[in-house]
Amino acid sequence: MxxxxxxxxxxxxxxxxxNTVALQALRAVxxxxxxxxxETGAGExxxxxxxxxxxxxxxxxxxxxxxxxxxxxxxxxxxxxxAEIAVLEKFLPEALSEEEIEGVVISTIDDLGASGMKDMGKxxxxxxxxxxxxxxxxxxxxxVRKNLM
Numbered sequence: 001m002x003x004x005x006x007x008x009x010x011x012x013x014x015x016x017x018x019n020t021v022a023l024q025a026l027r028a029v030x031x032x033x034x035x036x037x038x039e040t041g042a043g044e045x046x047x048x049x050x051x052x053x054x055x056x057x058x059x060x061x062x063x064x065x066x067x068x069x070x071x072x073x074x075x076x077x078x079x080x081x082x083a084e085i086a087v088l089e090k091f092l093p094e095a096l097s098e099e100e101i102e103g104v105v106i107s108t109i110d111d112l113g114a115s116g117m118k119d120m121g122k123x124x125x126x127x128x129x130x131x132x133x134x135x136x137x138x139x140x141x142x143x144v145r146k147n148l149m
Contacts, residue, residue, distance in 0.1 A: 002048075003048060003051040003052075003055075003091060004030075004033055004051065006091070007026055007029055007030060007033075009031065009148060010022070010026055011023060011026045011027065014026060021080055021083045021084060021087065022084075022087045024080075024084065025058075025062075025083075025084035025087040025088050025089065027090075028058060028084075029054065029055060029058055029088065032054045032057070032058060033051065033054060035091050036050060036054055049132065049133075051139070052092065052093075052132065052133040053132075053133075055088055055091050055092055056092065056133065056136070058088055059085055059088050059089060059092065060136065061140075062082075062084050062085045062088070063081075063085060065077075065078075065081045066078040066081035066082050066085070069081065092133060093133045093134050094134070095134055095135060096134045098129070098133065098139065098143065101127075101131065101135050101139060101140060101143055102143050104113075104127055104130055104131060104145070105123065105127055105140070105143050105144050105147055106141065106147060108123055108126050108127050109123055109144075109147055109148065110132070112126070114148060115148075116123045116148060117145075117148055117149075119148065120144055120145065120148055123144050123148065124140065124144055126146065127137065127140055128140060
C-alpha cells in the first residue's frame with residue numbers, strides 16, 4: 001500500500017474516532033503531498049523517497065515549533081505539536097541511534113579517505129543518501145563535523 005493511501009485510510013479512521021490532533025497532522029501531510037504534486041515539473045505521482053522527505057519536513061517543522069513554544073514557556077501550544085509528531089512518525093522508518101549513524105559516517109570517511117572539513121560536503125552527500133529517512137540532516141552534520149575535526 002502506498003504511503004498516500006495509508007495516510008488517507010488513517011485520515012478516515014481519525015475522522016471516525018474524532019481524533020482532531022491526528023486528523024490535523026494527516027491533513028497537513030496530504031496538503032503537502034498535493035502541493036508537491038502540483039509543483040511545476042513534478043511528475044504524475046510522488047516517489048516513496050519524495051513522500052518520506054515531505055513527512056520528515058513536516059515532523060521537523062513541528063519539532064522546531066514545539067522547541068520554540070517550550071522556550072517561550074508555552075507548554076499548552078507545544079503539546080499539540082508533540083502529539084502531531086507522534087502521529088507522523090508512524091509513517092517514517094525507524095530512526096537510527098547516534099552510534100549507528102556514527103558507524104556509517106566513520107566507514108564513509110574511511111572509504112573516501114576524507115581528511116578534513118574540506119571533504120565534509122562529499123561525506124554529507126553520501127551519508128545523507130545512505131541514511132535517507134533514518135536520520136535528520138542536523139544530527140548527521142554534527143557527527144560528520146565531529147569525526148572530520
